[in-house]
Amino acid sequence: METKKDSTEEKILEAAKNVFVTKGMDGARMQEIADEAGINKALLHYYFRSKERLFEAIFGEIIKYAFPKISRIIASDMGIVNKIEQFVDAYLDVLMKHPFIPGFIMKELSRDPSTFLKMIMKFGFNPQIVFTQIEEAMNRGEIIRMDPRHLAVNVISMCVFPFAARPIVSFVIFKEDQPAIEKFYHERATVIKQFVVNAIVIKP
Amino acid sequence: METKKDSTEEKILEAAKNVFVTKGMDGARMQEIADEAGINKALLHYYFRSKERLFEAIFGEIIKYAFPKISRIIASDMGIVNKIEQFVDAYLDVLMKHPFIPGFIMKELSRDPSTFLKMIMKFGFNPQIVFTQIEEAMNRGEIIRMDPRHLAVNVISMCVFPFAARPIVSFVIFKEDQPAIEKFYHERATVIKQFVVNAIVIKP
DNA sequence: GTCTATATCATGATAGAC
DNA sequence: GTCTATCATGATATAGAC
Secondary structure, eight states: OTTGGGSHHHHHHHHHHHHHHHHHHHHOOHHHHHHHHTSOHHHHHHHSSSHHHHHHHHHHHHHHHHSHHHHHHHHSOSOHHHHHHHHHHHHHHHHHHOTTHHHHHHHHHHHOHHHHHHHHHHTTOOTHHHHHHHHHHHHTTSBOOOOHHHHHHHHHHHHHHHHHTHHHIIIIITTTOHHHHHHHHHHHHHHHHHHHHHHHBOOO | OOSGGGSHHHHHHHHHHHHHHHHHHHHOOHHHHHHHHTSOHHHHHHHSSSHHHHHHHHHHHHHHHHSHHHHHHHHSOSOHHHHHHHHHHHHHHHHHHOTTHHHHHHHHHHHOHHHHHHHHHHTTOOTHHHHHHHHHHHHTTSBOOOOHHHHHHHHHHHHHHHHHTHHHIIIIITTTOHHHHHHHHHHHHHHHHHHHHHHHBOOO
């Protein structure tokens, strides 16, 4: 229990995560994972019967990071504007810590949608709650009228896309100027919140 | 020239596009491309020396769709709000016609960034022009003050991301209700334009 | 648990007949 | 140009010694 950090299994999971996340399921090679873990291929199959199973272990772990915190905020009963702001903060916080998640999910999503969608179902995520809450706020005249689904997609797009397209953003806008890139991504949460509030909140 | 539509080369390109776009370079199989084109593997190598070359042919064609029209609008000298609106319209138009492009680019972007970035350079795309124009509009008090780069990223995110994440949107929001999904994507352009105008335009 | 060696199989690519 | 047959490689997976 206490020495688990350096156990072989942990080393494999760590190495596999790195390789799968950058190369994807198809591009990843068991040899590369073994090298990165400092062991040989045979041991991979000793711990995880197949590449498929190893991938699923990693995939599940990644998805667990990507969803639960967020859906708790969504299910809470605070005011809608407040909720959107907290959502953006929490979401960007996860993304800053695991910036590879969006790219990884995008990749595997088109390779095998069913596996991914099954994982989502597990979390029983139901967006209808938010949509209803948004409509109520519109009826009270707090925010402008618009399709709640478009509003949700707008917010999530602005949060996630810059991470999924990070290489483009880094190169086209910042010419690989790393400190500027870091600063830019740290500013995202504040910018998005301001942008959304400007777009939808009706000032009395 | 006139019978090119049904030539073997055209059939290969069509089949290769379908397979590469859905499976990616790593996931695609020459056998599958051959099957889909109704020929055998040997012919693929007769027309295109290797999988690598066949992929590059497809990849280049895809990129050509994704960029040029857009960069023309960006380089023009109309007012910034007008320009953003035209950009959104043109971009969404391309995406509606080729909805697989974002997913494909995302996938190959993390597999081999350099190839992709080289293609972008070819178009000599320079965002600085827009950034400057945005700042001028801010100085004239037409739009609110914000980092032009964040504004650009916000707009592009709202345009592209829903297409890159189409399986999630389709399933989580619409439970695969195809007509509703179609309608939703057709509304995107109008919604985004309205949203951005609300967020940044200062009413006199 | 960990290693070396090997089996098994799939894939990209080529040779050569027609 | 198109096909069948085959090669060469590299990947997953297993056997078996230690």
